[in-house]
Amino acid sequence: MSKFSALRIAAGFGMALGLGLAMSAPAHAQATLDAVKKRGKVLCGVSPVSAGFSFADDKGVRRGFDSDVCRAISAAVFGDPEKVESVPLSTNVRFQALQSGEIDVLSRQTTWTFSRDNSLGLDFGPVVFYDGQGIMVPAKLNVKSASELASAVVCVLPGTTTQQNLEDFFRPRNIKYESVVIENSDEWRNAYFTGRCDAITTDRSDLASVRSVAPDPKAHVILPETISKEPLAPVVRQNDANWRDIVSWSVYAMVAAEELKITQANVETFLTSKNPEVQRMLGVTGDLGKMLGLEPRWAFNVIKGVGNYEEVFNRNLGPDTRIGLSRGPNKLWTEGGLLYSPPFR
Amino acid sequence: MRLFYDLRVRAVFYQVLAVAGVVATGWYLASNVSQKLAEQNIVTGFAFLGREAGFVISQSFIDYKPTDTFARALLTGVLNTIWVSSLAVTFATLIGVVIGIARLSSNPMLRSLAFFYVEVLRNVPLLLYLFLWYGLIITMLPPVREAIELVPHVFVSNSGLTIPAMMWSPAHTNVLVAFAAGVVLAMLVRRRMIAQRVVTGQARRVWPWVLMSLFAPVLIAVLFFQPEIVIEYPEKGRFRLTGGAHLKPEFTALLLGLTLSASAGIAETVRSGILSVQKGQWDAAKSLGFNRGMSLKLVVLPQALRVIIPPLTSSYLSLFKNSSLATAIGYPDLVLVTNTTMNQTGQAIEGIAIMMMVYLGLSIMISMLMNWYNARVALKER
Numbered sequence A: 001m002s003k004f005s006a007l008r009i010a011a012g013f014g015m016a017l018g019l020g021l022a023m024s025a026p027a028h029a030q031a032t033l034d035a036v037k038k039r040g041k042v043l044c045g046v047s048p049v050s051a052g053f054s055f056a057d058d059k060g061v062r063r064g065f066d067s068d069v070c071r072a073i074s075a076a077v078f079g080d081p082e083k084v085e086s087v088p089l090s091t092n093v094r095f096q097a098l099q100s101g102e103i104d105v106l107s108r109q110t111t112w113t114f115s116r117d118n119s120l121g122l123d124f125g126p127v128v129f130y131d132g133q134g135i136m137v138p139a140k141l142n143v144k145s146a147s148e149l150a151s152a153v154v155c156v157l158p159g160t161t162t163q164q165n166l167e168d169f170f171r172p173r174n175i176k177y178e179s180v181v182i183e184n185s186d187e188w189r190n191a192y193f194t195g196r197c198d199a200i201t202t203d204r205s206d207l208a209s210v211r212s213v214a215p216d217p218k219a220h221v222i223l224p225e226t227i228s229k230e231p232l233a234p235v236v237r238q239n240d241a242n243w244r245d246i247v248s249w250s251v252y253a254m255v256a257a258e259e260l261k262i263t264q265a266n267v268e269t270f271l272t273s274k275n276p277e278v279q280r281m282l283g284v285t286g287d288l289g290k291m292l293g294l295e296p297r298w299a300f301n302v303i304k305g306v307g308n309y310e311e312v313f314n315r316n317l318g319p320d321t322r323i324g325l326s327r328g329p330n331k332l333w334t335e336g337g338l339l340y341s342p343p344f345r
Numbered sequence B: 001m002r003l004f005y006d007l008r009v010r011a012v013f014y015q016v017l018a019v020a021g022v023v024a025t026g027w028y029l030a031s032n033v034s035q036k037l038a039e040q041n042i043v044t045g046f047a048f049l050g051r052e053a054g055f056v057i058s059q060s061f062i063d064y065k066p067t068d069t070f071a072r073a074l075l076t077g078v079l080n081t082i083w084v085s086s087l088a089v090t091f092a093t094l095i096g097v098v099i100g101i102a103r104l105s106s107n108p109m110l111r112s113l114a115f116f117y118v119e120v121l122r123n124v125p126l127l128l129y130l131f132l133w134y135g136l137i138i139t140m141l142p143p144v145r146e147a148i149e150l151v152p153h154v155f156v157s158n159s160g161l162t163i164p165a166m167m168w169s170p171a172h173t174n175v176l177v178a179f180a181a182g183v184v185l186a187m188l189v190r191r192r193m194i195a196q197r198v199v200t201g202q203a204r205r206v207w208p209w210v211l212m213s214l215f216a217p218v219l220i221a222v223l224f225f226q227p228e229i230v231i232e233y234p235e236k237g238r239f240r241l242t243g244g245a246h247l248k249p250e251f252t253a254l255l256l257g258l259t260l261s262a263s264a265g266i267a268e269t270v271r272s273g274i275l276s277v278q279k280g281q282w283d284a285a286k287s288l289g290f291n292r293g294m295s296l297k298l299v300v301l302p303q304a305l306r307v308i309i310p311p312l313t314s315s316y317l318s319l320f321k322n323s324s325l326a327t328a329i330g331y332p333d334l335v336l337v338t339n340t341t342m343n344q345t346g347q348a349i350e351g352i353a354i355m356m357m358v359y360l361g362l363s364i365m366i367s368m369l370m371n372w373y374n375a376r377v378a379l380k381e382r
Helices: A003-023 A032-039 A065-078 A094-099 A114-119 A162-173 A185-193 A204-212 A241-259 A267-272 A276-281 A288-292 A298-306 A309-316 B007-039 B070-102 B108-122 B126-140 B170-200 B207-225 B249-276 B279-287 B292-328 B334-345 B348-377
Strands: A042-046 A084-088 A122-124 A129-131 A133-138 A153-156 A178-181 A199-203 A220-222 A230-232 A235-237 B155-157 B160-163 B245-247
Touching: A032 A042, A032 A065, A032 A241, A042 A065, A042 A094, A065 A084, A065 A241, A065 A298, A065 A309, A094 A122, A094 A235, A114 A122, A114 B334, A129 A204, A133 A162, A133 A204, A153 A162, A153 A185, A162 A178, A162 A199, A162 B334, A185 A199, A185 B126, A199 A204, A204 A220, A235 A241, A241 A288, A241 A298, A241 A309, A267 A298, A288 A298, B070 B108, B070 B249, B070 B292, B070 B334, B070 B348, B108 B249, B126 B249, B126 B292, B160 B249, B170 B207, B249 B292, B279 B292, B292 B334, B292 B348, B334 B348
Parallel strands: A042 A084, A153 A178, A153 A199
Antiparallel strands: A122 A235, A129 A230, A133 A199, A133 A220, B155 B160, B160 B245
């Protein structure tokens, strides 16, 4: 056999191998709930390390806002918030992991965009965190606005929408800039702290966590511009409407609980509430649980397991944490925010 | 039935069977994937290549703007990969040969230094070295606003080295083309004259003619096109030094890491090649009155090359593939650009396939080139 045909066959195998990776998708959908129940746990894709959103604490337990969303789903399905197996995923492989059935739901600071929704075979649940991309600069540069950044060098992480947002923001303003794209997030932060870059950009919530690890957090300012909309939402496969409903309504249950002033501590007392919506939601009356294929007290279990939205937010991201974020747009609609749950009826 | 016992028929039969098996497997996998993707409503195909990329690439050879297509962005990545790999291959070979020879030096100091160099560089993963070099550059050097001015108009900072640059124009390109023509011409002239000397046996000076054929085309081109020499000096702006040419730390760290790590391997290859030449060859060269340097250059190295080339090919191939670690420290090579592309379009299978094809294609080209060279230096039985 000549050298060349050997190479060609090797190339063929290489291709086959590459394609083969995408093959392990579940044979049939519509069955995520059954598969989850049979397995006895929810496989939840999360960030490897993202302060406030998902990280392993000193006992190895996953903490953070995104991990609590996973817990809520587990509580809705099993009545127990801890039946979650977290799968840490990098930004580059997260969608493939979901498409191929390696995880049941992706709860990983993922921005809901048109093209992701419509070309990846995925569906987005309700927005759990309204974020936006910001830019942080050292305070000593005395920059007041992002439009002053002409000819500056900006440190960016790859594999996210941030690179494109930056371009979309600067191009119409005719601002030339340079970017340094670094995949390793420690190196990325370091390049900014050492002054290789004049500015660093990512979602504002992330900037807050970068600033929290700076040698002197006060030496950095986050510029006022929010250069993009980053609605972060959990993601599921497109072909299972029932599972999508379960994920969505687990989130809505937390939001509605805040609106109805139901908390992790007082949820038991609400079982005797006279409010018909509370009765339906907590499974005292009606059969909302059955419509989802879950037990009647699914929403009760969510609130009992992780608490309402406010509790989850404050526990992981709120002013008393290291991240120290204020609610911003993530307030209830009744308080001028964007959080709004459809009615439970 | 009788036919099947024919050795040649059987050989063909098995080969056809093997090829059919491979094709069938490939076809099955491909159709299975496309069916599964279609079932999951995942868009496939390479149509995304024509769409606008919409992200900046920090360094590129060709003119690239964010309004260009993904295809052009990927091409920029490929060229960046080729550029850094070819420079690293060149430097690694030069350093490797020197270190390899130094490993065999009779001077114990030099010998142990070379030994130390090789062992330190080849026994630590390249990725760690990349982090080390990059970390050193960006933490040791001051930020650009406090850049050190080495000599007037030459600045060093953790954003790299900035030097004055000549403004390039088409006239300059023409002169460059003329220079390339001069090099080819000089090589032809030299070969021709040496051949003539062999035939006629008359010694004539070769070098004046070679020099003339090297520089004449350039001189003519300069007079004809009259390129203007305009120097652009770097100036301190609000954030950056603007203008001039700029050597970036990401590129420098990658080039340094690739070159040094590969040179250690190449040094060992060179040493083994030299050692493979029998001692009798050295003695024979000595008896002809060659000194050590001449023996090495004229007798030993040409023979050692036969041993050196095949493993050297592997070193080149792994250097080329290792350049993909660039993505960790932010040099926009093929992998980094493809990762961004995959993330923005979600076309992971296509992106991986493109990367595999490019690496495979370029690796095969390197192999072919080296095999051709190997065939040239291989022992020719006469």
